[in-house]
Amino acid sequence: MSTGINRRQLLLGIVGAGGALVSSAAAEEHPANPVAPPDAVSMLYDNTLCTGCRACMTACSETNGLPPDTVSGVPFESTLAAGVWDVPADLNAETKNIIKLYREPNSSAFAFVKRQCMHCLDPACVAGCPFGALKKNDWGVVTWNSSQCIGCRYCEVACPFDVPKFQWDKWNPKIVKCEFCFDQRLKQSKEPACTAVCPTGAVIFGKRADLMAKAKGRIAAVPGKYFEDRVYGEHEAGGTQVLYLSSVAFEKIGLPKLGSTSLGHYATKVTSVLYKWLSGPILLAAVLGALIKRNWNHHEAERPEREEHTGLRDQL
Amino acid sequence: MKAPNSTGSTLVNYWQRGVPIYREPLITPTLIFFLALAAIGLSLALVRFFSPLGPFSGMNDAYAWGIWKTFNVMTLTALGSGPLAIGIAAWVFNRTKLHVVMRTALLSGFLFYATGLVALGFDVGRPWNFWNILLPWRWNVESAMFEISICMPVYCALFLAFENVPMVLERIYYSSGDSIQADLLRWAPGLRRIYPFMITGAYVLPIMHQSSLGGLLLLAGDKINPLWQTPCLPLLYLLAAGLCGLGFVTFLLLIACLRYSRPLDLGVLDELGNLLSWMCFVFLAVRFADLTWRGQLGSAFAFDKMSVIFLAEAALILIPAIALRNRSVRETPRRLLNMATMACAGGLWFRFVPTTIAFMPAPLARYFPAFPEVLMTLGYIALGIAAFGVGVKYFAVLPGEINDWNRMFTLTRQRRQAVQSKGETSWHVSP
Numbered sequence: 001m002s003t004g005i006n007r008r009q010l011l012l013g014i015v016g017a018g019g020a021l022v023s024s025a026a027a028e029e030h031p032a033n034p035v036a037p038p039d040a041v042s043m044l045y046d047n048t049l050c051t052g053c054r055a056c057m058t059a060c061s062e063t064n065g066l067p068p069d070t071v072s073g074v075p076f077e078s079t080l081a082a083g084v085w086d087v088p089a090d091l092n093a094e095t096k097n098i099i100k101l102y103r104e105p106n107s108s109a110f111a112f113v114k115r116q117c118m119h120c121l122d123p124a125c126v127a128g129c130p131f132g133a134l135k136k137n138d139w140g141v142v143t144w145n146s147s148q149c150i151g152c153r154y155c156e157v158a159c160p161f162d163v164p165k166f167q168w169d170k171w172n173p174k175i176v177k178c179e180f181c182f183d184q185r186l187k188q189s190k191e192p193a194c195t196a197v198c199p200t201g202a203v204i205f206g207k208r209a210d211l212m213a214k215a216k217g218r219i220a221a222v223p224g225k226y227f228e229d230r231v232y233g234e235h236e237a238g239g240t241q242v243l244y245l246s247s248v249a250f251e252k253i254g255l256p257k258l259g260s261t262s263l264g265h266y267a268t269k270v271t272s273v274l275y276k277w278l279s280g281p282i283l284l285a286a287v288l289g290a291l292i293k294r295n296w297n298h299h300e301a302e303r304p305e306r307e308e309h310t311g312l313r314d315q316l
Numbered sequence: 317m318k319a320p321n322s323t324g325s326t327l328v329n330y331w332q333r334g335v336p337i338y339r340e341p342l343i344t345p346t347l348i349f350f351l352a353l354a355a356i357g358l359s360l361a362l363v364r365f366f367s368p369l370g371p372f373s374g375m376n377d378a379y380a381w382g383i384w385k386t387f388n389v390m391t392l393t394a395l396g397s398g399p400l401a402i403g404i405a406a407w408v409f410n411r412t413k414l415h416v417v418m419r420t421a422l423l424s425g426f427l428f429y430a431t432g433l434v435a436l437g438f439d440v441g442r443p444w445n446f447w448n449i450l451l452p453w454r455w456n457v458e459s460a461m462f463e464i465s466i467c468m469p470v471y472c473a474l475f476l477a478f479e480n481v482p483m484v485l486e487r488i489y490y491s492s493g494d495s496i497q498a499d500l501l502r503w504a505p506g507l508r509r510i511y512p513f514m515i516t517g518a519y520v521l522p523i524m525h526q527s528s529l530g531g532l533l534l535l536a537g538d539k540i541n542p543l544w545q546t547p548c549l550p551l552l553y554l555l556a557a558g559l560c561g562l563g564f565v566t567f568l569l570l571i572a573c574l575r576y577s578r579p580l581d582l583g584v585l586d587e588l589g590n591l592l593s594w595m596c597f598v599f600l601a602v603r604f605a606d607l608t609w610r611g612q613l614g615s616a617f618a619f620d621k622m623s624v625i626f627l628a629e630a631a632l633i634l635i636p637a638i639a640l641r642n643r644s645v646r647e648t649p650r651r652l653l654n655m656a657t658m659a660c661a662g663g664l665w666f667r668f669v670p671t672t673i674a675f676m677p678a679p680l681a682r683y684f685p686a687f688p689e690v691l692m693t694l695g696y697i698a699l700g701i702a703a704f705g706v707g708v709k710y711f712a713v714l715p716g717e718i719n720d721w722n723r724m725f726t727l728t729r730q731r732r733q734a735v736q737s738k739g740e741t742s743w744h745v746s747p
Contacts, residue, residue: 029458092377128535130462131448131455148448151441154461156380158535162678165377166441168370173441258538267534268458270547275457281520288408289516295410296512310718315333315419316482316511 029272030264034121034238040140041180042208043116043195044215046245047253048225050112050202052099056194060097060116061086063184063193066176069094091115093167096178097194102253111246113253114203116178116194117142117163118233119241120262125155125164127264134164134175140208140241141180149175160237160258208241215243238262331416331581334483335716337709338724340576350702357695360688361438369441373689378681379672383693386671388435390529392697393468394553394667395660396428397561398568399476400522405591407515413587416715420572421565422479423707427700429472435696460531467525475518482507483711490725526557533670539677543616543626544670548606553667555599559633560663562592566656570649572714581715582647589646589655596637596659600630603666625669632662 061068073087088095097116104110119142125134126142133149136142144164151173155164167173181192190196195205204211215231223229225247232244236258244255251257274280303314364372375382398421406414437443448454449466456462485507489500530553533540546552566588573580607613616626636655645651672683685693708714712721 124535124537127456128459128461128532129456130459130465131445133445146442147445148454149442150445150448150465151443152461152465153380153441154459154532154535156377157532157539157677158537160537160539162378166380167368168375168377169368171366171368173368256538263535263537264458266537266547267460267531271460271528271531271550272458275463281524284523285516285520288404288519289513291408292512292516292519295407298410299412300508310332312333312718312721313486315486315712316479316508 040208044211059193059197121239122262124158124263128154235260331715334712350698353698374686378677379683384439394560395564396425397557398565399425401561431696460528471521527554541674563660593640
């Protein structure tokens with residue numbers, strides 16, 4: 001048996017290398033499984049460490065200058081309490097970050113969850129945003145630019161995590177969502193307010209690769225402690241920069257079950273080929289145009305006779 | 317119905333050219349009703365421009381799109397696709413019979429698009445940022461929303477408007493003096509020179525944005541019930557546009573001819589019914605092939621809520637598809653009207669359902685249009701209806717006979733003078 005490369009392997013190698021060259025030359029804007037850039041910042045939330053103190057919510061509102069939401073989380077029977085406490089029911093136009101409590105039915109078991117923008121590797125909101133108001137900024141942070149947003153709210157329709165919120169009560173409405181404290185803190189080399197203030201280390205800040213390793217280390221240290229022994233956000237919707245470890249099922253704490261393909265890839269895999277350099281529309285125009293010109297010439301050739309017969313000018 | 321004329325031919329063409337409705341007063345109670353409805357809707361829209369969206373609509377962060385987008389734009393522009401469907405049949409596939417109904421399609425299509433774009437303008441939260449359309453480096457060319465926001469206004473304002481220009485120029489021609497007529501005759505060859513290129517654009521653009529309307533929903537992913545969420549959505553949206561375009565023009569011709577006592581041309585209507593039937597079959601073939609390929613046939617026939625909604629859509633399209641294969645159905649106006657209405661309803665149902673009913677973003681999320689929202693939607697539609705009612709009286713839109721055309725000029729003194737100067741009244745096609 002020879003240990004050298006046989007002809008078949010060589011051929012496969014050449015085809016493979018050629019294929020890689022072609023695919024890297026035509027870098028896909030929305031690959032099925034996007035790869036995080038090496039400097040991608042990340043957040044790891046572990047709900048076995050969270051005490052639900054909500055210090056992160058206060059820090060977030062303060063840093064981002066968000067007004068308190070004293071209405072949406074107040075139960076109907078205690079409306080007298082409205083207007084006093086900051087009690088958002090969920091993420092909304094005044095709340096970029098929230099800690100929610102999940103209670104197991106007929107049991108004393110409970111778990112917290114922190115919700116904010118997931119900063120997807122290939123975000124559906126960015127893929128849909130018509131004039132690039134939402135974009136993947138430095139360190140992979142998804143930011144919103146007011147001067148490029150027409151307020152179409154496609155981001156809200158597209159986001160699988162229901163994160164972007166719209167100011168329905170403002171004349172000059174903004175899209176409100178976590179931007180990783182991009183302008184307020186990241187640019188000054190400070191970590192986001194929520195991770196900086198967390199007293200128990202339930203949510204920590206770091207590079208995505210480092211936090212992924214740390215999360216997998218925690219799973220390996222105590223197998224069975226975490227749901228499905230896996231990190232939520234590693235593959236969901238093509239991967240996210242916010243990672244979760246949970247003691248209960250992810251769906252129970254409101255993290256949806258998603259495939260590993262990015263939505264941007266699903267939505268553009270056909271059109272990105274058809275619309276490449278407008279080749280599809282140009283080809284279509286050429287074919288239709290040729291047929292139309294032929295029929296048009298025929299129509300024009302017959303026109304004088306028709307006009308003479310009816311005594312009326314041809315109508316288009 | 318009129319008897320065949322003295323030539324004895326069985327293929328009598330009653331629809332020979334567009335003729336204005338000239339025996340009716342312009343202002344009618346119906347017109348005033350629709351204008352009033354439009355005025356209410358547009359006044360509300362104006363107030364909405366200086367107010368937040370919240371109080372005007374039932375939209376929320378889960379259902380971020382309401383009926384202005386999902387109905388006025390994503391659904392009703394299917395009915396406005398007559399210029400696309402009939403234009404392609406007439407100019408690309410040389411179905412020359414259909415040229416005579418093009419203007420009906422063009423005017424109604426233009427009004428559906430224009431009112432849809434007005435709806436869109438008052439729906440977006442930050443319309444003043446539309447100027448970004450002038451900065452190509454900010455374009456997100458991969459986004460279906462971008463494709464629509466550039467393609468739809470360009471189509472409506474440039475191509476569809478251009479296609480409607482001849483009937484306006486014709487009206488000016490027949491109602492003005494010699495010098496203006498001479499100018500118009502000088503421009504006519506230029507207009508005819510660019511015409512084939514413009515109509516090519518007028519078919520490519522709507523093919524792009526009508527499919528992109530379906531493409532919009534792809535990013536919504538699992539939020540849309542799997543009976544509707546499919547990579548084929550762009551193709552199905554386009555086919556539904558073709559189906560609704562053919563169906564609606566048939567519907568509109570029948571209704572308008574009934575309203576204004578115009579004789580019908582069964583030859584042309586037969587052709588429309590025939591094409592509509594095939595379009596329905598093509599739509600259903602793609603729809604069912606897609607469901608089979610994705611393994612969703614089981615849930616399609618599960619007879620739960622979503623299955624029933626789907627089956628209603630399939631039935632509304634399948635019944636006219638089969639019925640219209642029958643010549644006697646196509647040539648009986650009442651039955652053709654029923655079938656065309658049904659096909660339109662099925663196409664619209666397909667286009668609307670995945671945006672709202674089968675769109676389930678969160679378990680507790682609810683959306684029902686608010687009262688002002690409904691009034692604005694009705695206002696935009698009423699504006700289109702009123703404009704069509706005026707349009708058919710001002711311009712030669714609805715198809716009629718050459719006799720009708722000639723008789724029209726004997727009724728209006730101003731018109732008669734203009735025409736006499738052309739000597740065109742002497743050309744009578746003797747009955």
